[in-house]
Amino acid sequence: MNRGISKGKYLLAAFITVAIFLLGMLLGLVIEGKRVGYMQSFADQQKLEYGSLQLQYQYITELGQEKNCPAVLATFEKYMGTLVKAQNRLEEYEKDAKLDRNEFRLIKQDYTQAELNFWLLSKKVKEICKKDVVGVLYFYSADTLCADCEKQSFVLSYLKQKFNDKLLVFAIDETLDIEPMVNILKETYNITKYPSLVIEDKVFSGFVENDAILKEICSLYSEPTEECKITS
């Protein structure tokens, strides 16, 4: 005697399961498109913000309005903060991307350009406003093989939280070869290993411990800061 087999149910269950996953994937792709748009609009905003900062800098330098330095520095810090957050988000979206990876790379190029603009501007503002601030160029690799990059990012974001506006960290993805400036900087500082740090003009190759960075940045402040006192 042969018993019944619920063939119809097996097939229908398979069909529904596949349909649910396809629906999920489709929704994921729609969201990916939305993510591109969202990050792009953010990049446009960054450009406007950078334009505004540049204008403020010109105003100070050309009209000798140094008394407005605190306001300009506060704006600078605020814009940098939003830029870093957006960059972190972009990094995650890029990793998740299924179809629009190239789109994300182009947006990343925009962000990197904005960041380097901020970096150059920070050097000028620092000089004019006589602000005791240390700039760190952080070269990391978005390649999963860079085991220490995550650890280095953690240390740098911790130090950023500790020193606030006295420390500026500019993170550069070395794999972003579509942006010529990335290669120029790599050559300038002779960066071959990741992570690498350029603290002001001094190059550190490979993972750098928290204490070593702390020591280096504290040595660069003209006046010892509270944070340096606590640690020493």
Add this chain to the structure above:
Amino acid sequence: MNPVVNIVLWCVYVLSLYFAVFWFLVLVDSGVTKENKKLNRFPFVTIAIPAYNEEKVIESTIKSALELKYPKDRIEIIAVSHGSTDKTLSIMNKYGEKIKVISIERKGDERKGAPMNAALKLAKGEFFVCLDADSIPEKDALLKILPHFSDRDVACVLPSMKVDNPKSFWQKAQWTEYLVNMFYKKLMTNLNCIHVAPGPFSVYRTAALRRVGGYDEKNLTEDLEITYKLQKNQYRIIQLLDTQVHTKSPATFKELYKQRNRWFKGAFLTTIQYRKMIFNRKYGDFAMIQLPVVIISGLLAMTLLFVSAYYAIQPRLDFLANLSTINFDFWTLLKNFSLNFNLFDLNYALIMSSIFMLLFSVIIVYKSHKHSNEKLLENGILPFLFFFVYYYLIMGIAWFGVTIDLLTKRIQKW
């Protein structure tokens, strides 16, 4: 995310969702059949109570069998002590006038199948009931169960098993688990693919038991093995929901682990023993879905256990390693903590499958309670949530133990 773990995880999602959809379709298609059949005659019934060192519970079990609502001259009770070394046999003998008591020696690797066969050999009943010493049936159980044998091919009818008087957290979680399992078995009845007739008050047609050669005396889960045999011989097995038997369940994690280890090991070994039935069309849905599921559920539970452990431990280890690089300065991190979240950050492909999975699970859990006339959250919200969210971890741990035991050839005696 580790790509291998990611692929494994997606396989688990697909399989879990597939089974959830499948049983949902069975529910939608066949529904839950009504059970209010009436008994027209009183066939002779044999109740077998096998026991091994059950001095604490044997008396109440014998009493519950004696108190069953059924003509006393149409029932016989056979209590079998299987080499008990405590007072089990003397307690049984106290009831010697009302019940038949036999004592058999425990030989080598014999298990519960041996006392069951001893009782089966003596049984005069048209129907044969197995009553584990730790279980108490409702008084009208026989009156409700026997009418379901109206078709000749029905070899076994099962009451709904409920956790008796759940007190500990683990028992309360099992209370929900049993309700859901019974409901699934009710759905399995629709496809005739029940794979186990548990010890507490499963009623068999004696002739069918004898025809398939009785119990396997060396099997770790003789109740599962006899069900496989009945399925192999094309009999039907029916699960009821409105007839109940109350059974003691493990109160601690250790006891629960031991019980599940035995169940899963027995299920695995018996399925391997009957491997030729797997995907054999002759045995219908039992061969096509139920037998593979016994193996797959073990793999799924273990995979989920490992994946959960990986995701629970790995990020924390990374975080600890990161913290060590900043000399564990939590204060600075806490002081500056801010949420940076927006809706685009979510993984919608995963959320979509999870929502459907949750939806099917909620429907099944709700229906399980409704058809057993029980209230949701009867035993508190925490054991319920634990069952709903984390029970698979316990199953995974038990299956992992089974794998280790089988690799090291450790098999328990009872």
